[in-house]
Structure formats: C-alpha cells, structure tokens
Amino acid sequence: MVTRLILASAALTVSASALAAQSLSEGLYIQGFAGYSQLQSSDFSGTVNGSSQSVDTDFDAGFGLGVAIGTEIPQWSNERFGTRVELELSYRDSDVDSVNFSGNGPAGEANVSGDITQTSLFANVLVDFKQTGAFTPYVGLGVGATYSDLDFAYGPGVALDDSDTTFAAQIIAGVAYEIDPNLALTLDTRYARAFDVSSQRLAPNGTSTGTVEDDIDAFSVNVGLRYGF
Known part of the structure; x- marks a missing residue:
C-alpha cells in the first residue's frame, strides 16, 4: 500500500511538472519595454499656396515605450525554433529639431518648436532561435496602424498641426535573457x-495653406521585461 502511494505520488509529481513546463512554453506572456527612439528625417511634400512645396524636418532623439501580450504557437514551433504571436500597443515622442521650407529658400527656418507623437497598435509574429543557454535571439515582423499627431511650428508661427491614422509596419530584432523560467530580460x-501621414500646413492666423504628407520612419532601441503565466 505504501509502495503504491509512493508510486502514485511520484507519477502525480512528474505529471504536474510536465504540465507546468507546457504552460510556460505555450501559455500567455506580457511584456513591457521602453527606450531610445529616433524619428528619421521627413520630407513632407504637397501643394502649399498653389504650388508644389516641401517641409523638410529633422528630429531630436526621443523616447518610446510599449506593452505587448502574446503566446507561443506550438503548431508552428519545434525544438530549434519557437513562433510567437502578440498584440503590441506602443507610444513614442520626438521633438522637432530643424525645419527647411522649400518656399523660403535653402536656409533653415527660425523659431522651431513642437513635436510629433505616435501611438501604434501592431500585430507581431516573432521567431525565437532556441539555444541551450539563457540567451534566445529573436526576429519579428509587425503590421497595424499608427495614430500620428503633428504639432510643430516655425518661422513667424507657420505650423503643421494635424493628426492622421495610417497603415504601419515594423521589423524587430533582439535577444532575451532568461532570469528564471517565468521572467526574461529583453533587448531589441x-x-x-x-505610411502616407498627412497634415495641413497652417498660416500664423490658422488658415490652411495646403496639405503635405510623407512616411514617418522611427528607429528605436528598447529594454524590457517579459513575464510568462
């Protein structure tokens, strides 16, 4: 009787361990991240005051942060590769550094102020390259939508002050370091x-003088924590 109880207890322990391992590898996780963000130079082009013009814009370094919830897909994974899907909500903010309006010649504009903020919702697919150690490199691709809020002025008070929600995409490359079976530190x-973010160009009195648009590209380096349930 005692022997049977011991064997039954051992079997239950092994089964519980197996289920725990399965839940960690296939269950939900949540990840938070924050870091450095740099918008790339933009050439907002369009028709201003009846002619083709551009508002060339450079940006200061900014910041970004985000949160994601996801899970590994066992059917798309094996002992070498793990495939994850996740939903990501992120935000970035970058101040405008300089502006060159083509209608005023080659010199940069004075009195530049303001920023561009972006809030994005991405559906990401990521592939983990499983290793024997604590480090796991990964790459990913995401598609979704970005709400861009342009709010900057230059010269005597001319402004790009508008918002637009457009299609967006991103690529991701990073590495995760396993702190314990439930927690990992990430760097990516x-x-x-x-794509095709548009904005009205406003005169100092608030009158629209035309519409310009361009893609807005952002490069970021992020540190985060991923917790598995």
Whole structure:
C-alpha cells in the first residue's frame, strides 16, 4: 500500500511538472519595454499656396515605450525554433529639431518648436532561435496602424498641426535573457514606418495653406521585461 502511494505520488509529481513546463512554453506572456527612439528625417511634400512645396524636418532623439501580450504557437514551433504571436500597443515622442521650407529658400527656418507623437497598435509574429543557454535571439515582423499627431511650428508661427491614422509596419530584432523560467530580460531594436501621414500646413492666423504628407520612419532601441503565466 505504501509502495503504491509512493508510486502514485511520484507519477502525480512528474505529471504536474510536465504540465507546468507546457504552460510556460505555450501559455500567455506580457511584456513591457521602453527606450531610445529616433524619428528619421521627413520630407513632407504637397501643394502649399498653389504650388508644389516641401517641409523638410529633422528630429531630436526621443523616447518610446510599449506593452505587448502574446503566446507561443506550438503548431508552428519545434525544438530549434519557437513562433510567437502578440498584440503590441506602443507610444513614442520626438521633438522637432530643424525645419527647411522649400518656399523660403535653402536656409533653415527660425523659431522651431513642437513635436510629433505616435501611438501604434501592431500585430507581431516573432521567431525565437532556441539555444541551450539563457540567451534566445529573436526576429519579428509587425503590421497595424499608427495614430500620428503633428504639432510643430516655425518661422513667424507657420505650423503643421494635424493628426492622421495610417497603415504601419515594423521589423524587430533582439535577444532575451532568461532570469528564471517565468521572467526574461529583453533587448531589441525596431524599425517602424507609418505610411502616407498627412497634415495641413497652417498660416500664423490658422488658415490652411495646403496639405503635405510623407512616411514617418522611427528607429528605436528598447529594454524590457517579459513575464510568462
């Protein structure tokens, strides 16, 4: 009787361990991240005051942060590769550094102020390259939508002050370091693009003088924590 109880207890322990391991590898996780973000130079082009013009814009380094919830897909994974899907909500903010309006010649504009903020919702697919150690490299691709809020001025008070929600995509490359079976530290780079972002160009009195648009590209380096349930 005692022997049977011992064997039954051992079997239950092994079964519980197996189920725990399965839940960690196939269950939900949540990840938070934050870091450095740099918008790439933009050439907002369009018709201003009846002619083709551009508002060339450079940006200061900014910041970004985000949160994602996801899971590994066992049917798309094996002992060498793990495939994850996740939903990501992120935000970035970058101040405008300089502006060159083509209608005023080659010199840069004075009195530049303001920023561009972006809020994005991405559906990501990521592939983990499973290793024997604690480090796991990964790459990913995401598609979704970005809400871009342009709010900057230059010269005597001319402004790009508008918002637009457009299709967006990103690529991701990073590495995770397993702190314990439930927690990992992540470091990644992301390159995101919001396509065809448009904005009105406003005169100092608030009158629209035309509409300009361009893609907005952002490069970021992020540190994060991923917790598995």
